Amino acid sequence: MEDWRRIDIDAFDPDSGRLVPEDLAPPNLKSVNAGEIESKISQLRSAATSGDFATALQLVTNEPPYSADEVTKSRYFEAVLSALTQVRQAEIANLVKQLSPAQTDVLIKYLYKGMSVPEGQKQGGILLSWFEKVTQNTGVAPVVRYLSDRRTV
Amino acid sequence: MSDSVVRDFKLAKAPVYSHCFSQDRSILAVTLNTDCLVYRLVAHGKPQLIATLADHDKTVTSVDISIHGRIVTCSQDRNAIVWEPLSDGSYKPTLVLLRINRAATCVQWAPSGYKFAVGSSARIIAICYYEQENDWWVSKHIKKPIKSTINCLSWHPNGIMLACGGTDGYVRAFSGFVKGLDSKEQVANSPWADKFPFGALIREWYDGAWIHGIAWRGSQEKLAFVTHSGTFNVVDPSDEISSAEYPEGLPLTSVVWVNDHEAACGGYSCHPILFSEGARGWQFAKNIDKSVDTRAPVAASFNGEEEQDENPSFGISALRKFKDLDLKGKVSTQVKESTHENAITELAPFAENSGNVTEISSSGLDGKIVVYRV
Numbered sequence: 001m002e003d004w005r006r007i008d009i010d011a012f013d014p015d016s017g018r019l020v021p022e023d024l025a026p027p028n029l030k031s032v033n034a035g036e037i038e039s040k041i042s043q044l045r046s047a048a049t050s051g052d053f054a055t056a057l058q059l060v061t062n063e064p065p066y067s068a069d070e071v072t073k074s075r076y077f078e079a080v081l082s083a084l085t086q087v088r089q090a091e092i093a094n095l096v097k098q099l100s101p102a103q104t105d106v107l108i109k110y111l112y113k114g115m116s117v118p119e120g121q122k123q124g125g126i127l128l129s130w131f132e133k134v135t136q137n138t139g140v141a142p143v144v145r146y147l148s149d150r151r152t153v
Numbered sequence: 154m155s156d157s158v159v160r161d162f163k164l165a166k167a168p169v170y171s172h173c174f175s176q177d178r179s180i181l182a183v184t185l186n187t188d189c190l191v192y193r194l195v196a197h198g199k200p201q202l203i204a205t206l207a208d209h210d211k212t213v214t215s216v217d218i219s220i221h222g223r224i225v226t227c228s229q230d231r232n233a234i235v236w237e238p239l240s241d242g243s244y245k246p247t248l249v250l251l252r253i254n255r256a257a258t259c260v261q262w263a264p265s266g267y268k269f270a271v272g273s274s275a276r277i278i279a280i281c282y283y284e285q286e287n288d289w290w291v292s293k294h295i296k297k298p299i300k301s302t303i304n305c306l307s308w309h310p311n312g313i314m315l316a317c318g319g320t321d322g323y324v325r326a327f328s329g330f331v332k333g334l335d336s337k338e339q340v341a342n343s344p345w346a347d348k349f350p351f352g353a354l355i356r357e358w359y360d361g362a363w364i365h366g367i368a369w370r371g372s373q374e375k376l377a378f379v380t381h382s383g384t385f386n387v388v389d390p391s392d393e394i395s396s397a398e399y400p401e402g403l404p405l406t407s408v409v410w411v412n413d414h415e416a417a418c419g420g421y422s423c424h425p426i427l428f429s430e431g432a433r434g435w436q437f438a439k440n441i442d443k444s445v446d447t448r449a450p451v452a453a454s455f456n457g458e459e460e461q462d463e464n465p466s467f468g469i470s471a472l473r474k475f476k477d478l479d480l481k482g483k484v485s486t487q488v489k490e491s492t493h494e495n496a497i498t499e500l501a502p503f504a505e506n507s508g509n510v511t512e513i514s515s516s517g518l519d520g521k522i523v524v525y526r527v
Contacts, residue, residue: 009254009255012254013254019300019301023300023301023321024300024301024321024322026322026359026361027359028359101398139400140401140402140403141383141398141399141400141401141402142402143402144381144382144383144402144403144404145362145382145402147381147382148361148362148380148381148382148404149361149382150322150361151361
């Protein structure tokens, strides 16, 4: 039988209008400007260097720059990753417990982002222990929400 | 099985994507692969198969029965078929031309039983009604601004407003006003809009996750929808969305209103879930038909032969060690957490008492139909 699932039916109907990524972009995202992100990055770095990880984690998980372009997002992510990896294993569980559900959802996004890029994969062990502590605390609910959320970090 | 389960039928060894009871709850229609099976319920025991509706040639995705007893099915073969019951118990099929180029995913009769809506992957909702002069079911399309597959549909009890949800993350309410069938009195004083021309987008709400299930509460003018991210949401004419999260976090696929302040949802967790509205808004209330954790320790499921083996040699103890590893975290086969053994695909009200639902029915990927007391 012909593999009918592979037929490009849109090619037969010019009016059908193909689905483009912009069609599914989430509306009403809060726009961020470059200056805000830069200042957030430096705040994040100084909090991490001074060992104040609770503040750093609050910065990471509050209002992530969803609407920024990919380059900015990856610059921002570098700072997030360096903060996350400086935390000592023993402290992770405690920090995770202080997060609200919405903040936990954001943290999970950064953990998955980390595991998807080479820089993060080098620190995979630490990201996985963050992941383990989050799921011990809240179950798989944030993961399901991560999978279905179109706002990416 | 907990005491909230009233009836439980294992009808098929394949997924049942959709089921529907007739108005008097005497007839049950379920989808099975490329067929739709029609059963008559008997007081005790298994329902009796009375007809197999076999005209579709791809998976049947949805079935609904009108107040007049007409069955409509839709399928991935891009067609819908209306099945007219005949006096000898058989059904006469009429093909409905939907004019869509992708699968039809969901179908629902309007409360009047004279028109129905079909959702599809072609980013189209087809409103179909019978045209006397041509002796034919015709369809009119609602296209804009749908961006992706429609997963679920619900007619408002006024028979004109049609809510839909899909994989583009939007919940939308359209007008399905058909000239000659509907009258303006049906939507007089509606809080949602003033005018209802066919196909008009009345409201839209963005959620982001796939919308799997949707249901109106007409008496309250509220709309509930459930999503793949495991949230239950209610919107009202003021566009205020109140949400509640399901603590287990698994996706929800279907929702029915139980009364003005309670709604039951089903999904990947294999048992229905009740959400209720209190002073602090909507919240998760309880699980229905979920046994509390009665997990037997793994060792209990070993058979006697191994337990007699008191002084095992090294080889045997290694064997046991690996068997232990293999069973780690598992429950013994006797323990069943819920009546459904796989995800619930659809919920529907089964018994009502003055506007409040007392029993709901569900179909699941395990081929079961279950009726629960709520």
